[in-house]
Amino acid sequence: MALGYKTRRRLSLLILLVGLPLYIVVAVKAVSLFERPSIWVELLVYVALGVVWALPFKFVFKGIGQADPDAPENGTRK
Structure with missing residues (x-):
């Protein structure tokens, strides 16, 4: 399924404005279910979760910039 540029751009904006804050809340709640680990372990968990959330959306963000x-080609916008 090939998405057009404008569709990918809108979808990426939706993911960043709605999906990412929701994912952050879920990640914080998931980590808080356990006893608080050392700062380095907690940092490692958050970095890993930060990378994992973006992997399924790699195709959406590719080329958006x-x-x-x-x-x-004449530089006019629609």
């Missing part, structure tokens, strides 16, 4: 490949 680039110019729209479907846009006309």
Whole structure:
């Protein structure tokens, strides 16, 4: 399933504005279920969770920072 540039751009914005804060809340709640580990273990867990959440969305974020490949060359925006 190939998503268009505008669709990927909107989806990435939705993921960053809604999905990421929700994931942060879930990660904090999940870690708080256990007894608090040392700061280094806790940091390692949060870094690992920070990487894991982005892996399924790699295809959405790829190329979003680039110019729209479907846009006309004359520089006008739609």
